[in-house]
Amino acid sequence: MIKCVEGKRVSIIGASRSGLGLAHLLRAKGAKVFVSELSKDKVEASKELERLGVSFEFGEHSGKVLNADLIAVSPGVPLDIPILEEAKRRGIPIYGEIEIAFWYANAPIYAITGTNGKSTTVSLLNSILRNSGIKSVLAGNIGYPFSRAILEERDVDCYVLEISSYQLETIETFRPRISAILNVTPDHLDRHKDMESYLKAKLNIALNQREEDSIWVNANDELLRDLSFIPQKFLFWKDGLPSKGAGVADGKIFVLKEEVLNVSEIKLKGPHNLENALCASGMAYQAGASLKAIADTLREFSGLEHRMEFVAEINGVLYINDSKGTNVVSTLLALDSFSSPIILIAGGRGKKTGYEKLAKKIVEKVRILIVLGEDGPLIREAAIKEGFPQENIVSVCSMEEAVRVAHSLAKEGEYVLLSPACASFDMFSNFEERGRVFKRAVLSLQRRSS
Structure with a gap:
């Protein structure tokens, strides 16, 4: 493990x-940084690296990469x-952005982490903490690299991180004080190859946690509820009240046996969002948030763009x-959120x-x-x-x-629902x-119809 990068290549x-965020952080810490990018078309990235005074190559990963004391990989880069592979043969350490920022x-x-619901849940957790007066910073896979947050945020009580399976593949010492796995269902098998490897990557979030730390897992997820080897486990359960965790009884949410509010008061709708709310509430309460802040935030938090987002109503049809x-x-969760008939738009690049x-x-x-896109015919x-x-x-060629x-x-x-079940x-x-x-x-349709 290399924790001091000053003077290191x-x-x-x-x-x-993430790669650019790392370049800024490592440069600030005194490292000699070189960036290698396979794409030739990242004009803005090249300008940013030039301003930073970092050498780089675009269009290939040449042997220059191996002239290093360690290599840092962006999450989207297959390992x-x-x-x-050549770096491994030469014994050059390889770390991810999350590990180095940590x-x-x-x-x-x-x-x-989790297959679905990560962005909604971290955003909800961050909102609860902020509403409790806790100076939290939201970062990670949600779009603000952890490395940037480390460099730019000064007055911080805690970091709230969305973490992907790709990011968890390259950790060594990364240790969250409180973590959660929302669910694990087949996804990214084009990279992880099988469910065993995918689950192993997700479980890495607890790899370095200690007895004083905690992890929240979904009691409704059959792959997670029996993780008996994790002693610091708390459950969140939408269909009952666990002995240690967050759940529902008599139509009300309870966190560590404390009543929070009625389920009907939560602004986020759908059974999957109830699970997200339970997880965020439990984590927030452990982190020091008040029950009032939890309840008030659950009543007001309406969700994120592109996630079950209401767009318009046209002639009595909701989009x-x-x-x-x-x-x-x-997409299964999205479809289960509605009782009325649905016109579904689906398709894109599948994940096998x-x-x-x-x-x-x-x-x-x-x-x-x-249906549209590469996997439209398969659907x-x-x-x-x-x-x-x-x-x-109906098969179409464009959105x-x-x-x-x-x-x-x-x-x-x-309802007209865009929920593609595929990457874009x-x-x-x-x-x-x-x-x-x-x-x-x-x-545009709404304007023409009005």
Whole structure:
């Protein structure tokens, strides 16, 4: 382990937000930094590195990377690429951005991982803490790199981190004071290869925790509820009240046996968001938040953009943007949030998890299925195989066309739901762009209809 980087040669693989954040932090700590990025098109990143006085290469990972005392990898970089395999053979230590930033953290860390719900839950937790007067900083996979937060935030009581499985693959000493695993369902198997490897990566969040620390896990998740080897485990459970944790009894939320509020008062809707609320409430209470701040925040917190986001109502039809639904389970949860008929827009770049469960839910909840993107044909095929009427499936080539078709077929009282069950990278730069394109198309329709 290398905790002092002053004078050390550090190669950073990837000029993403995390890679650039690391470049700033390591430069400030006296390291000799070199950045290697496979893409040739990151103009803004190159300008930022030039201003920072950091040498870099774009378009390849050359042998220059190996002229280093340690290598830092951005989360999106697979760990089995040739340059990293060669680094391992040479014995060059490889760390991730979260691990390196942790070396310089001067406040407790509250970290959340899971397949679905991470961004909503960390944002909710951060809001509760801030409403209790605790100076928390929200960072990590949510878009503000931990390394940037370490460098830029001075007056900090704690860090609230969203942590992905990719980030957890490259930790060694990273230790959250309070952590949580929201759920574990098939995702990112194109990188992790199998569920065992994926689960192992998620469990790394507790790898260095001690008896005085705690981890919150979802009692409704069959892969998590029996983790008996973790002594500091607390449960959150939407279907009952655990002996140690947060749960529901008589329509009310309880945290460590203290009553918080009625479930009906929570602004976030859907069973999955109830689980998110329970987890955030439990963690916040352990971190020193007041019961009043927890209750007040749950009454007011409305969620995040691209996550079950209401966009517009047109002729009695509600349009919902769930572009962050980038895997099958996320879309299943979205579909279960509605009782009225749904026109579902789905498809994109799949994650090799199959669509059988999604197809069964489509038969149950969806009236019209609109598919697009690389895996649109696979979703269509799976739905037909489960008995969904072929005449109720429409294949389109763009998001704008999807919205037009949905508008033409929707009936009053129905929902048009964008919840793709896939990543966005076949047609868009990220899920945010996909969601914005959907919203622009819907709002354009609304203007023409008014």
